[in-house]
Amino acid sequence: MKKSKADPKGVLTGAHFLDGDYSLAEGALAAGCRFFGGYPITPSTETAERFSERIPRVGGVFIQMEDELASIASLIGAVWGGKKVMTVTSGPGFSLMMENLGLACMMETPLVIANVQRGGPSTGLPTLTAQQDMMQAKYGSHGDYEIIALSPDSPQECFNLTIDAFNLSEIYRVPVLIMTDECVGHMHEKVVIPPADEIELVERKWYTGPKDEYLPYKNDTDGIPFFVKVGDGYRFHTTGLTHDEKGYPVINAECQQVCVQHLVDKIRKNAEKIIRIEEDEIDGAEVIVLSYGITSRVAYRAVQQAKKAGIKVGRIRLVTVWPFPEKRIKELAPKVKAIVVPELNTGQIVLEVERHAAEKCKVVCVPHCGGWVHDPNDIFNAIKEAVK
């Protein structure tokens, strides 16, 4: 894995007062993103606005496409043209992107999509928060595949995780989704952007061998194929069809097995390397509150209340939501009475927790349909109930 430092041209070094949406754009520019194909949708639009304002001075392209189908398709094309790319959207636009998310997975195309989640289904609550697209992030496109999804809880983390998202997308040649939400997207906080030489980037793994020996989908020793871009004389082919190492379509069960198994294995087998979670006072805890994104900040209040009430409570915050930290849940479940899972949906990530806790402890769902964050008392009550 070849690393380099960020290009200072895109890095707005210093301390700023930024919202989460703007921080996503700054993270992308710092990570070397030089192509953004977008379509306006509340509450994510500010990211596209920021990028469109900044990019002419940095060197790159912003294009407002005709819809979200087009914006993600333009991203995939731009990656094969040699660029690092990003787009941002919310619920309805995320739904429209699902088909080409599958194409990006199938073509093993690194790209970053931020979903500033709002309440659904359908048009739902355009201006109000939710975390209802967490399962769609993993399963929204048809067929079997794996993606990586991160969940920032602050504008600072929107910046930091966007850089991580670009790096992960390059390492695994996979779409990385930043699953934030309206609250974090519109929350203004202090965001510190470091000097460019302190930002470490993963370079695309360009093929350098003999031209006539290049195979677009032949795995390197790390299980990930080398990349080339158009115009370099490889005259390669790639397709959304099930394909062999040459990138040629092969329509049979044997090739499907190899092709699809590779797409899932490259993430599943590296899950422990990819997963990042934050843990707090887990040792000796009788109950753990597991949350992500904005809900982890609300849950923190409930955890403090519970501690005051004498309950031994630990905290887990998922920074990486997909792949899910199943190994850690398996380890912890037998050691605690309960895991409490508040989220701004009627129970999505809690299903994963239940599956891996495998009835070794109670798993308590604290649902909320979105529109606003939980009342911390609801989470506190769930904690009290869980340790009874």
Added chain:
Amino acid sequence: MTNEDQTTELKNPMEGILRMDRIPHIWCPGCGIGTVVTSFAEALKKNNEDLDKVAVVSGIGCTGRVAGYVKLDSFHTTHGRAIPFATGLKLANPEMKVVVFSGDGDIAGIGGNHLIHAARRNMDLIVICVNNFNYAMTGGQVAATTPELANASTAPYGNYEYPFSLPYLVDAAGGTYVARWTALHLRRVTKSIQEALNRRGFSFIEVITPCVTLYARRNRLGDGLNLLKYYYDNSEIQHGADTRTLDVSYQGKLIVGKFVDKEKPTFLDAMNKHFSNVLGDDYQLYGRINNDRD
């Protein structure tokens, strides 16, 4: 030297441009797509194009398979999305000549919105739209281009919808080069592709082609030769014709020719010019533009 030895010397004249390891192709006998591919290959040869700098993007369908047979940087993408994919490819790497090669269902049906917006932007792309009047890959369903009263598998009593006239649509949307030919007009198709490769901006070339297995069979129009005969008897070349007059009726007259060929700044030209004006020295021109295409 025996006769046998001599035959092994013979090579396909398009070998440098086609992926010979993928031939034979999947197209039916009598289909017109191969003819258009031949014209495309011929145009590349005649223009002496640097084959490393031409990319082909296809969507889904019979014509969508073109990307898999040309020995260029080639992308077989999703249904309807070849044009936005090509837009990203072109903008990321402006030195490439990017050709979208797909069918009427892909480009004018599911991808119709992308077609008009790429034309509106005068995106520097060449779109070759093979129009066989139906969705052939899925078995001959009615399309946005099926002439009125023609039979299709989802219009078993005949089509009662009004079809698109593609040159009219693209002209109205802002395309700067618009031509229509049939699979019979091989040399004209080749010439149009050559012209498109030599110019900048949004070029749209519609080629009406026989679908023998489905459209012709369902409508009892005979085989490939019968359809070429129909084109021969009913095509009328009218360069510069008013694009409002180009409707295609069932087995009716086909007006073909080059209808639009005008200059207008491309998306990237307009972007560079505008940002240079408003941002001055803060702006650095984006993309390397090939001088030979000015």
